[in-house]
Amino acid sequence: MKSMLKPLQMMISSKDIKLRQTFLGISNQDKAILGQHRSRLQHHGKQFVGRFYQHLQGFEPLQKLLDPPGKVERLKETLTQYFNTLVAGRCNQDYVKGRLKIGQTHQQIGLELKWYSGAYALYLNHILPALWQDPELDQETCAQLTQALVKQVFFDMGLALETYVHSEREQISALKTYAERIIESAPCGLAVTTQSLKILTANPQLTKMLECKDPVNRQLNALLSIPDLSHLANSVIHNRCTFALNFEYVRGNGRHCLYHIEIAPIKLNDLFAGEGDFGLVFSIEDYTEQEALKLFSSQKSAHLDALMDSVPDGIITFRANGTLEVWNQALEKLFGYSAQELQGSNISKLLFRERYRPIFSHYLLEHLWQHKRDHLEAFGLNKEGNLLHLEVAVNSVTHSNPPLFLAVLHDISARKKAEADLNRLARYDSLTHLPNRDLYLERLQSELSRAHRYQKLLAVMFLDLDDFKQVNDNFGHLVGDLLLQEVSCRLSQHIRETDIVARFGGDEFTFVITDLTSLESAYTIANKILEAFHQPFSLKGREFFVKASIGISLYPIHSNDPHTLLRYADAAMYRAKFQGHNRICCYNAEMETEAAHQVTLESELHRALERRELSLVYQPKIMLETGAIMGFEALLRWHNQQLGNVPPDHFIPALENLGLIHDIGEWCLRTALTQIHRWQMNYHQPLQIAVNISSHQIGEEQFAERVLKLLEEEKLPAPSLELEITETALMERNRCTMNNIQILRDAGVRFAIDDFGTGYSSLSYLRNFPFNTLKIDRIFIEHLDTAEDLALAQHIVGIGHSLGLQVVAEGVEDQEQMAKVTRLKCDQVQGYLFHRPMAVNEVENVLKDAFA
Structure with missing residues (x-):
């Protein structure tokens, strides 16, 4: 095996050249004297070349290197140039590069190192006596020239040795690679081990036979149950002999296999690194079928x-x-x-x-x-x-x-x-048996390619169930899973055979709608999909009315990238939800900015409490008859360094969607109770605090117990707290909500129905729930412009009073509204006409003026 090395692969650096010259004592004076007597040395070198090739003809191993006849003359010319450059006195990188190339050439044509190095000795034997006998050279000059020449020759010999050593290393490396490839491709199991049976290398066939993923560096005797294997290995190495035996191997699946094994010694330091000079080669062949x-x-x-x-x-x-x-x-x-x-x-x-x-x-x-x-x-x-x-x-x-x-x-x-089950698990949703996200993306890419080929319009639709979380929270995940299964069945029935529906995750479903003719046809199919939700879902003896929102993006109008189309459809779906649920919305460029803002808002919300970005402000509640402050409503505010002051109607729905409302809601309660207790003690007034709670909180297990514990910690009487609940929260009427309201009401906690007049305004809520207060929303107050509106408002106030409720008018901002509220005979008022929501220090000033 001959080395095919490139000279630059073993180039010697300038620093190394200088180090070698320093070691040999090659000085500038040596270079100068060689250059001064260059012509004399070249003359003697040319004479040597002629005699040298006559000398080579007398050695049979070298004769074959000199064929054909014309080759000798070329070699003479090359060798003459070689010795001419040797005595030129220049040892830069170009010189070294040329020397390395010459050395490699000699090695590659098969010239052994003993002949190559001998040529230097013959050269010195010829040229040194000629210099000593030269009458034109005095004794001192001759000595200096001799020393310089010997140093230069030994410098060149070092380079020659370098090329041969480097070539040998490359050959050993190539042999090792060759051996490894032979081992890898062998049809039987092969392993090379140390004498102590540690595996140095093993081929894939052995790995398969022994059912061991990575046997290297493991003990072979731990993988093969052969009695006295260690003793047998020592005997093979000591006697330098081979040994063969047959044994039975039981695979992991219980299948019995018959293996034939041959063990032979191998010298490790040639190709493999291991302890000791010798190791072992194990060859294992499965002869189960041959035995049969x-x-x-x-x-x-x-x-x-x-x-x-x-x-x-x-x-x-x-x-x-x-x-x-x-x-x-x-x-x-x-x-x-x-x-x-x-x-x-x-x-x-x-x-x-x-x-x-x-x-x-x-x-x-x-x-x-x-x-x-x-x-x-x-x-x-x-x-x-x-x-x-x-x-x-x-x-x-x-x-x-x-x-x-x-x-x-x-x-x-x-x-x-x-394998089929694993493939199905990897590509299909285990709950609904619809394609999962990975398979959906794969099919979407395929359909996009087809749409591109045939110049067709394609729609990606993103569907999300509205208020699905409430089903999970109120009725449990089992009912939620059953609902998802029923939804998936209906969705599959409401699309064409050529379309694709997949469960993307949670309560999200994605569609690929192919071969469309226009945006209108996409809307037509989306509306048909929403028809799946027209009828209620019957689950566990209950009927569930569920709606959904759909976002649409189109190929090639919006993008040709599947992930981008999905992102756009997702953004359109969120816009549809924002517009009031059970809607269809097609993507436009503004949605990307809105979606990015929403992502930022939700991300920042996760750490808002930790960063102390949340705060409470307090708006006084005024007794209409006396004008006295009887309590406050605590209102949550959020100031973020990146987003600034975020309106509550933007971040509170996000708190509910992210599930953060529980922790932050409890923080609001604790903070408000601590503050009202402090004001009660400081001003000796039975002030009340009203705190808004969401349907997620009131419908949570143990909510009532946590509220009562907070009251106990603050040593506050229960009537000091009023919990405000919206009509939407009451619509669900689940067991936890009802239990929590009853426990807290029995303990003396007051309840107010908030924003009455903006929702369903069902009088049954007032009759069936133990409320203390009815709050008329400011939107209702703002529109008391006609006699009919005033009559309706008077009717609502009258009903509240007839049920023994305190009636609060919210959002009173001017004297005209105040006059109307007075005529309505409301009990309490809130609004900017009296006080805006204030920070704690501002409230302190108001209380000092009121109760000092």
Whole structure:
């Protein structure tokens, strides 16, 4: 193996050149004297070259390097130039590069180092006496020139040695790679170990045979249960002999395999690094099938039958035309046929490529004759007509006439089913059995390619269920899962066969709608999808009215990238939700900015409490009759460094969607109670505090217990707290909500129905829930412009009073509104006409003026 090195791969640096020159003592004076006497040295060098090649002709190993005849003259010219540059006195990188190239050339043509280095000795033997006898050189000059020349020659010899050493290293590296490739591609299992049996390298076949993912650096005797293997290894190395044995190996699946192993010593320091000079090569061959062949040819039929019947795999022998000869009981059990039913049958009765495509014997024999080592995969058709997945190994029975062949049939049906199940799990949603996100993206990309090819319009739709979280929170995840299953069934029924629906995650579903003609046709299909939600869902004896919002993006109008189209459809879906649920919205460029802002808002909200960005402000509640402050409403505010002051109607819905309302709601309660207690103590007034709570809080287990615990910690009487609930929260009427209201009401906590007049305004809420206060929303107050509006407002106030409720008018901002509220005979008022929501220090000033 000859090295094909590039000179630049072993280039010596300027620093190393200088170091070598310093070591040899090569000085500028040496270079100068060589340059001064360059012509004299070149003259003697030219004479040496002629004599040198005459000298080479006398050595048989070198004669073949000098053929053909014209080659000698070229070599003489090259060698003359070589010695001319040697005595020129220049040792820069170009000089070294040229020397390395010459050294590599000699090595590559097969010139051994002993001849190469000998040439330097012959050169000095010729030229030094000539210099000493030169009458033109005095003794001192001759000595200086001799020293300089010897140093330069030894510098060149060092470079020559460098090329040969480097080449040897490369050859060893190449040999190692070659050896590793041989080991990797060997058909049997191969491993190289140290004397202590630590595995240095192993090929894939051994890894498969021993069912060990990464055997390197593990102990072979821990993987092979061979008695006294360590002692046997020491004996092989000590005696420098090989050893062979057979043993039985039980695989992880319980299958018994027969292995033949050969052990031989190997010198490690040639190719492999390991402890000690010698290691071991283990060659392991699986001869299970060969052993089965021997058993078939054996005359001991009883023993053969017993052994064959103990093998769990089906075994058959057959003739070249496919006629079955012999089989074991495992084959009968595998296919469900009796021995009589199999007698005289053909192998095509058992093996199939597909249900109606039988495998004939020539297909198996072609596989065998092509020396394919991998097993065939085929279907087996049992007596009941069911397909089995089989792995088939085929071999020929030696010394049989006419030819006989053997097939081992291993049932891999369970493995194939497991693979199919894993594939389904990886590509389909386990709850709804719809395609999952990965499969959806794969099919979307395929449909985009088809739409591009045929210049078609395609829609990506993103559907999200409205208020699905409330179903989960109020009725449990089991009901939520049942709802998702029912929704997936309806959605599948409300799209065309060419369209795709997938569960993207949670309560989100995505669609690919193909072959559209216009945006209007996309809206038509989206509306048809929403029809799936027109009828209620019956689950666990209850009816659930669920709605959904859909966002649409279009190819190629909005993008041709699947991920971008999905992002745009998602942004459009959020716009649809913002517009009031149960809507359809198509993407436009403004939505990307809004979506980015929403993502930022939600991200910042997660750490708002930790960063102390949240605060409470307090708006006084005024007794209309006396003008006295009777309490406050606590209102949540958020100031973020990046977003500034965020309006409550922007961030409070996000708190609910993100599930942060529980922690932040409890913080609001604790902070408000602490503050009202402080004001009660400081000003000796029975002030009340009103705190807004969401449906998520009041519907949570243990909410009432936590509120009562907070009151106890602050030593506050329960009537000091009023909890404000919206009409929307009351619509759900779930068990937890009702229990919490009843427990707190029994303890003395007051309740107010907030924003009355803006929602459903059902009088049944006032009758069925134990409220203390009815708050008329400021929107209602702002529109008391006609006699009819005033009459309606008077009716609401009258009903509240008739039920014993305190009536509060919110948002009173001017004297005109105040006059109307007074005529309505409300009990309390809030609004900018009296006080805006204030920070704690501002409230302190108001209280000092009021109660000092």
